[in-house]
Amino acid sequence: MSRAETSSRAEDSSRTEEASRIEEARRANPLWTLGLFRSELLTTFRRWRTLALLGVLAAVPVLVGIAVKIETGDGSTAGGPGGGGPAFISQITNNGLFLVFTALAATLPFFLPMAVGVVAGDALAGEANAGTLRYLLVAPAGRSRLLLTKYATVLAFCLAATLVVAVSALAVGALLFPLGDLTTISGTRIGFGEGLVRALLIAFVVAASLIGVAALGLFVSTLTNSGIAAMATTVGLLTTVQILDQIPQLSALHPYFFSHYWLSFADLMREPVHWEDLTRNLGLQALYAAVFGSAAWARFTAKDITA
Template sequence: MSDNSALPTSDAPASGTPASGTATAPAARPGGAWALLVSELTVLFRRRRTWALLLALAAVPVLIAVAVRLSSREPTPGRGPPFLDQVTQNGLFVAVTGLIVSIPLFLPLTVGVVAGDTIAGEAGLGTLRYLLVAPAGRAWLLVVKYLGAAAFCLAATVTVVTAGVLAGLALFPVGPLTLLSGDTISLGESFLRALLIAGYVTVSLLGLSAIGLFFSTLTVVPVGAMAATIVLSVVAQVLDSLPQLDWLHPWLFSHYWLDFADLLRQPLDFSSFGANALLQGGYLLVFGALAYGRFLTKDILS
C-alpha cells in the first residue's frame, strides 16, 4: 500500500526510529489515524485484484440463473443446492442459492486472499515500515487492516446478493416471496430479507478474517498466509461434517455459516444470528489478541 501521508519526514529515518537520541517521533496530525483507514479502504478497492475477486463472486449466481434458464427441464426438488427448484417460480431465490453455493468455498477463498495479504503483503512489498512511521501506531494499523478485510467481507456478500437479484429480475418472474413458514411477504420486504441474509453471511466471515490477519503477522510471504487461512476454512467445514465430533461443532467458526433459514420465516427469528455473531466475536477477540501480541513484538525489517 502506498500512502504519501505515511512516508517518513526528513527528521525521521525510514525505520521509524529517531535520527538521534534527542529526536522525537513525528507529531500526531489531527485526523491522521482516520486518514490511514480511508487510505486503506481506497487502496483496497482500487486494486484490480479486489475487483477481479468481486467479479468472480458475481459470476456464481449469474451462472446459476443462466444454467437454469437454458435448461430444458425444471429443477427437481431435493436435487442440487437448496432453493434451486424455487428459482423458476421467483427469481429472488437466485440470490439465496448463489450465497449457499458461494459460502463453502468461494467466499472463504476470496476472504482468505484479502485477509492473508493485510500485513504480509505490506511486509513483502517493503512498505510496512513506512506505515509504522505514522503516529497512529501498530495497534491502530492492525485495526485498520482488519476493518479493510471486514469491509471486503461486506462487499463480497453484497456483490453475490446484488448479482443474484439482478439475474433473477432479468431471467425469471419476480413477485411476492413465499417463506419457509408458508407466509407470503411483499417484494419490498423480500429485498430487505435478502439484505439481512447478506448481513448474516458477512458476520459469518468476520472470524475467518481475524484468523487471516493473525496468519498475516507470522510471515512476509502473503501467499503462505492466504493458503493457511483458506486451508483452515476447509478443515473446519470437514470437521463440522463429521458426526463423531458433535461436541466440537459449536466451537467451529464455520458451524453457523448456512444457518440463515430463520431469516426466511415469519416472524423473524434472530436466535441463530445472535449465536453466530457471538461465535465470530469470540474468534475475533482470540485471534485479534494473538495478532496484536505477535505484531507488537515483531521486528519490522521491511
Template sequence: MTGESGSAALERGRGSSAWSLLGSELSVLFRRRRTWAMLAALAAIPILIAVAVRLSSAVPPGRGPAFLDRITQNGLFVGVTGMLVSIPLFLPLTVGVVAGDTVAGEAGLGTLRYLLVAPAGRVKLLLVKYAGALVFCIVAPLVIALTGAAIGAALFPVGRVTLLSGDTIAPAEAVLRLILIAAYIAVSLLGLSAIGLFMSTLTDVPVGAMAATVVLSVVSQVLDALPQLEWLHPWLFSHYWLGFSELLRQPIGWDSFASNAWLQAGYVAVFGALAYSRFVTKDILS
C-alpha cells in the same frame, strides 16, 4: 497486485487520524485489480446459476443446492442460492486472500516499515488493516445478493415470495430479507478474517498466509461435518455459516444470528489478541 513506492507508503501512514488511514487503506484495497477480479468472480456465480436454470427444461425438486427449484417461480431466489453456493468455498477463498494479505502483503512489498516510520502506530495500523478486511466481508456477499436479485428479475418472474414457514411477503420485503442474509454471512466471516489477520502477522509471504487461512476454513467445515465430533461443532467458526434459514421464516428468528455473532466475536477477540501480541513484537524496521 500493483506495487507501491516507499514514499507513497510513508505518505499513506501520515494520516492524522484512524479514519484517514482507513480511507487510504480502502482506497488501496479497492484499486487493486485482484480485488475487482474476485468481486467479478463472485458476481458471476449467481449469473451462471440463473443462466443454467433458464436454459434447462426443469429443475427436479430436491436436486442441486437448496432453493434451486424455486428460481423459476421467483427470480429473487437466485440471490439466496448464489450465497448458499458461495459460502463453503468461494467466499472463504476471497476473504482469505484479502485478510491474509493485510500485513504480510505490506511486509513482502517492503512498505510496512514506511507505514510504521510514520506516526501511525502498530495498534492503529493493525486495527485499520482488520477494518479493511471487514469492509470486504460486507461487500462480497452484498455483490452476490444484489447481482443475483438483478439477474433473477431479468430472467424470471418476480412476485410475492413464499417463505420456509409458508407465509408470503412482498418483493420489497424479500429484498430486505436478502440483504439481511448478506449481513448474516458478513458476520459469519468475521472470525475467518481475524484468523487471516493473525496468519498475516506470522509471515512476510502473503501467499502462505492466504493459503493457511483458506485451509483452516476447509478444515473447520470438514470437522463440522463429522458426527463423531458433535461436541466440538458449536465451537467451530464455520458452524453457523448456513444457519440463515431463520431469516426466511415469519416471524424472523434471531437465535442463530445471535449465536453466530457471539461465536465470531469470540474468534475475533482471541485471534485479534494473538495478532496484536505478534505484531507489536514483530521485528520490521531492522
C-alpha cells in the same frame, strides 16, 4: 518554604507536564483516523487481485441463474428430481429473488471465505514482503492503529463481496425469472418489498458471518512475511475446519467451528424469524474475532519488522 515542599511541588509539576505530553501525543496519534482507513480502502480495492475476486463472486449468480434456466426450460424442477442443490434453488423459477438466497448459500461455504482469507492473509504479510510495512509504521501510523485499520478494511471487503453476490443475483434473477410476492419457509406469503428487506438483512448477516475468518486471516498474516504463504495457510485452515465440521464423530465440537452456523441466515426466511441459531452464529463470530484479533495484536506489536 522547606526543601521537602519544594521537591514535592517540583515532582507534581513534572508529573503534570508528563501527563500533558502523553495527552498531546494521544491526540496527535489517535487509535483511529479516517484518512488512513480511506487510504487502505483505496489501496485494497484498486488491486487487480481484489477486483478479480469480486469478479469471480459476481459470476457465480450468473452461472447459477443460467444453469437453472436451462435445466427448467422443459418444465422440470431445479436441482433435479430430489430438489437437491443449494438452499432455495427449487424456488428460483417461481421468484427471481430466491436467486439471491441461493447464490449466498452457494458462495458462503467456499467462495466468500476464500476471498476474505486471501485479502486478510495478505493484509500485513503482503506489506512486509513488499518492504512497505516499515514505512507505514514510520509514517507514523502506529502498530495498533495500523492493525485496526487493516482489520476494518478486511471487514469492508467482507461487506462489499457479499453485496456484490447479492446485487448480481438480484439483477440476474430479475432478467431470467419473474418477480413478485414470495413464500417463506414457513409457508406464509410476504410482499416483494419485504422480501427485498429480508434479502438485504440476509446479506448483512452473511457479511457478519465472515468476521471470524477475517480475524483468523489477519492473525496468520502477522506470523509470516510472505503474502502467498499467509493466503495459502488461511485458505487451508478454512478448508480443514469445514471438513472437520462434516465428520459425525466430531459432532461435539461442531458448534464451536466458525462455519457451523453459517447457513443459519435461512431462518430469516421463516415466519416468525427463528433467532436462536442466528444469535449463536453472531456470538461465535464475535468470539473468534476477539480471540484471533487479540492474538494478532499481541504478535504484531511485538514483531520485529526491521528484519
